[in-house]
Amino acid sequence: MKEFTLDQVNEHNKENDLWIVIDSKVYDLSRFAALHPGGISVLLAKGVAGKDATNIFYGLHRQEVLLRPQYTRLVIGKVKGEEETIKIPPPGTISKVPYAEATWLVDSFHSPYFKESHRTFHKATRTFFEEVIRPEALRCEENGKRISQEVVDKLSEMQVIAMRMGPGKHLQGRKLMGGTVKPEEFDYFHEYIINSEMSRFGTRGFMDGILNGAVISLPPVLKYASPELYNKVVPEVLSGKKFISLAITEAFAGSDVSGLQTTAVREGDYWIVNGTKKWITNGTFSDYFTVGCQTDRGLTVLLIERTEGVNTKAIKTAYSSTAGTAYVTFDNVRVPVGNTLGKVNKGLSVILSNFNHERWVIICMALGAQRVVVEECMKWATQRVVFGKPLSSQAVIRSKLAKMISRVEACQNWLDLITHQMNNMTHEQVSDKLAGQIALCKQFVTKCARETAEDATQVFGGRALTTSGMGKVIENYHRTSGYDSILGGAEDIMRDLGVRQAMKKMPKDARL
Numbered sequence: 001m002k003e004f005t006l007d008q009v010n011e012h013n014k015e016n017d018l019w020i021v022i023d024s025k026v027y028d029l030s031r032f033a034a035l036h037p038g039g040i041s042v043l044l045a046k047g048v049a050g051k052d053a054t055n056i057f058y059g060l061h062r063q064e065v066l067l068r069p070q071y072t073r074l075v076i077g078k079v080k081g082e083e084e085t086i087k088i089p090p091p092g093t094i095s096k097v098p099y100a101e102a103t104w105l106v107d108s109f110h111s112p113y114f115k116e117s118h119r120t121f122h123k124a125t126r127t128f129f130e131e132v133i134r135p136e137a138l139r140c141e142e143n144g145k146r147i148s149q150e151v152v153d154k155l156s157e158m159q160v161i162a163m164r165m166g167p168g169k170h171l172q173g174r175k176l177m178g179g180t181v182k183p184e185e186f187d188y189f190h191e192y193i194i195n196s197e198m199s200r201f202g203t204r205g206f207m208d209g210i211l212n213g214a215v216i217s218l219p220p221v222l223k224y225a226s227p228e229l230y231n232k233v234v235p236e237v238l239s240g241k242k243f244i245s246l247a248i249t250e251a252f253a254g255s256d257v258s259g260l261q262t263t264a265v266r267e268g269d270y271w272i273v274n275g276t277k278k279w280i281t282n283g284t285f286s287d288y289f290t291v292g293c294q295t296d297r298g299l300t301v302l303l304i305e306r307t308e309g310v311n312t313k314a315i316k317t318a319y320s321s322t323a324g325t326a327y328v329t330f331d332n333v334r335v336p337v338g339n340t341l342g343k344v345n346k347g348l349s350v351i352l353s354n355f356n357h358e359r360w361v362i363i364c365m366a367l368g369a370q371r372v373v374v375e376e377c378m379k380w381a382t383q384r385v386v387f388g389k390p391l392s393s394q395a396v397i398r399s400k401l402a403k404m405i406s407r408v409e410a411c412q413n414w415l416d417l418i419t420h421q422m423n424n425m426t427h428e429q430v431s432d433k434l435a436g437q438i439a440l441c442k443q444f445v446t447k448c449a450r451e452t453a454e455d456a457t458q459v460f461g462g463r464a465l466t467t468s469g470m471g472k473v474i475e476n477y478h479r480t481s482g483y484d485s486i487l488g489g490a491e492d493i494m495r496d497l498g499v500r501q502a503m504k505k506m507p508k509d510a511r512l
């Protein structure tokens, strides 16, 4: 690379002949200056034109700006005797920013839960997500389009779709994340890693668009479908050829599942289904729906294929339409009786048993996103200069950081403990002993998330209000962190459920 002295750079300090230095690299902005999104005048200012503008640059731009090909082309050389000091981390890197990572990933910290296999798996997962998924996440979040088939194929090649259903026999014979973990070793900590890694891009809509519909709707098929139905549907979904959504919620009933109004009436070997479902994640592009219906004496869960009488229409929500959120209508849909999941009229237990895993997944994702927000705030508080000093020199900012850190660490520790129980309990024990803990942990994590969103917004100021630039991750988080506090069960319902479960277990002879 060509080398220049700072004096040589300094000679190019005017319009049409403009060089600057960022972190030892010399950029020729002569032609770009007129196109610069921040305007030309800021580039011609004293202290910028022909100067080392590293600190000014990082006060105004994210590192990723310099990685864009149209800007890397502006580099014409480097400053003699200087080396790069701000290294752009390669995919898979573990952040060195304090509290940016769960402690089990931090040097010299120990964990009773995570083993070498989790570390190897984590490395491969983070690399895969950063290289393959991140660009897609950013693209889809912005343009609102559904995940591309090309990326779905890569997810299925790595067996990500299968792993997101949790440990179990559906993983047998599969090469998980390039063979970094054996199917029989795969546990809920591995699954937690996937869920939290995919949440790191500041793209909440895409976090649902990356087939969260399948995560919440395929487990009842895995558990309750007849062998014929299982053998048809499960391979199609796990290979990414077909898509599936959970369709329980209606405009008429959400957390009060027993109040659902969609009906299924027996007619020979078929159910005739009529009704509507709302807020159905991935619904706009799903081929199958796991549907809660009223039958003569209770609820029954059916797997309904997109056939005649099934229609979906996109619902506009506050997050990106890449999630495929839909309003689904069933008009006299004929569903073979063989598509019944679980016992007729006993669908409530099918639905409820599925909720624990769904809520746990939401906790993992919400926490992954919260971690990133802490990292963003730590970096911003360090690099943003106000009144001539870094933002972190203000005690009010440090106080906000302290609250954010404490929240994310408290949430993490509770999640780790619950995940450890899931690894060691049977499905029945999880339903009996852990449903309350998962519900309480979910409402705690989502409440913390919203408090952290509020604090982070104050730390970033106006930048947290724009969808591009320095505060874009915080903007997305502030706008969407409420989703986790509603989806899978609203916070108040979670609190009530957790305490009711505890009350059920109060010993009869407990006295003060």
Ligand code: HEM
Pocket: 020, 022, 027, 029, 036, 037, 038, 039, 042, 043, 048, 053, 056, 057, 060, 061, 062, 065, 066, 071, 074, 468, 469, 470
């Ligand atoms: C290689 C050099 C540079 C490139 C490629 C570049 C590129 C950009 C881009 C893409 C944006 C839009 C916002 C974003 O995506 O982050 C932007 C905004 C901006 N840039 Fe630059 N820039 C460069 C150097 C500088 C320098 C040296 C200054 C010094 C004052 C500057 C000042 C600004 C300002 C004030 C904004 C608006 C920021 C905001 O809206 O918050 N830029 N620049």
